Amino acid sequence: MIGGAAGSAAADAPTGQPVRPAAASAEVPAGVSAGVAVFDRQTGTFTEQLNTSTRFRSASVVKLLLALDYLWNRGPDYTVPAADRAWLEPMLRGSDDDAASAYWSDHGGTAIITRMVDRLGLKDTAPPPTGYEGYWGYTALSARDTVTIYRYLLDSAPGPVRDFMMGNLRQSTRCASDGFDQHFGIAGAFDKPWAVKQGWSGSSYEKGTCGQKRTATASVARAGSPAADVDLTRPALHSTGTVGAGDRSIVAVFTLHPVGTSYGKAYTDIGRLTRSLNVPGATRSAGWWYGTWSDHVNVRPDPGTGNSPITQLPAGVEVLVGCQAKGEVVNVPPYTNEWWAYLPQYNGWISNIYINSPDNKMPDVKDC
Incomplete structure (x- = not known):
């Protein structure tokens, strides 16, 4: 499934970006x-x-x-x-x-x-x-x-x-x-x-x-x-x-x-x-930045839809992905995906179906 093809809101969002270790200006x-x-x-x-x-x-x-x-x-x-x-x-x-x-x-x-x-x-x-x-x-x-x-x-x-x-x-x-x-x-x-x-x-x-x-x-x-x-x-x-x-x-x-x-x-x-800022004393969050698509994507407490969502994402926002794991199969026609992304800043999960990635499984993100 190619997430970026499903919506234009995040068309200019990059695919996975490793977190920058430092910044100059x-x-x-x-x-x-x-x-x-x-x-x-x-x-x-x-x-x-x-x-x-x-x-x-x-x-x-x-x-x-x-x-x-x-x-x-x-x-x-x-x-x-x-x-x-x-x-x-x-x-x-x-x-x-x-x-x-x-x-x-x-x-x-x-x-x-x-x-x-x-x-x-x-x-x-x-x-x-x-x-x-x-x-x-x-x-x-x-x-x-x-x-x-x-x-x-x-x-x-x-x-x-x-x-x-x-x-x-x-x-x-x-x-x-x-x-x-x-x-x-x-x-x-x-x-x-x-x-x-x-x-x-x-x-x-x-x-x-x-x-x-x-x-x-x-x-x-x-x-x-x-x-x-x-x-x-x-x-x-x-x-x-x-x-x-x-x-x-x-x-x-x-x-x-x-x-x-x-x-x-x-x-x-x-x-x-x-x-991008030079902030002394800061610890930068570990993970990969990915764009998302769709409105009000649910962030779940586990990689499935059985439990009520923790919150919802702003439409088309970029998120930090900590790792990914197989979970419940999600169908959003014409797409189907069993992989889920863990978002450490939310302590929750979203289906990879909503991630701007060339494949169902993000190629550079580690398994949970």
Whole structure:
């Protein structure tokens, strides 16, 4: 069975790619605009800098600033009450939009951003443009300002604030509150330990593929919005956080994609860009990268269809394959395949029928 012949969504995805052992500099996929910064906290130097001052609409990355605004000046021994954990934790771990919208409306909206710019000395960050004050996801943010935010968290914030924020970012859920798979970029390129806050915004992104399926409203771009110096139209996908033992590297990857780009394509492209980066302290996931085809492919707990799926893949996304094994025969006319691919990052299996490979069995992937 030739997987690539069954759908055009992954027509430009490569066949199996061995994981790169290292990288020299950022490799930006065709058609993608990017701002990238990687800061090595051990040496105090940047290992990657690309368009670091370019301003992007933040999407959900701004939730870092909302949480910090809440925690500011609450004392060195402050403990977050249970009632506030109930909205802060879902906002940081699952990128909950309702929590962010409630805090935005109740605590001054754009004034939150102004406060945090002054407190942290941010250079490029700015509130949403005139006429869009209610859209917290339209806050302007750059890669270098994002590094500043994480450096404050790790090196200057009171211990309880650091532990609360970073502890929640380490518990980022694969399924976000709006149903999108948010383990792209940093979370897909490197093994743990990592801590991430991701962002996505685009009217062309299909509904989420895991958990509950609803479309986020607060951070979705509207076609025709006035761009000023921040693009509010092209689909955005951002990955920010820390990588390695002791949070050695701070990584900020901001990307914009051509209008109409699917979520799976953007997910794949930011993954390729992030994997190309020089990130000190990072451990790169072992396996082979393969493209997939079809919509909402089920990831199963074992190589068969008898048990309920763990989750579903974004359409046409590239996945890391750890090994393959024979399992239940799957028929998707005109194709039939008994081989299954193990996806270590999902701890689950998909039928090889959905893998872009020249044969039923991938030629370079080891048996499980």
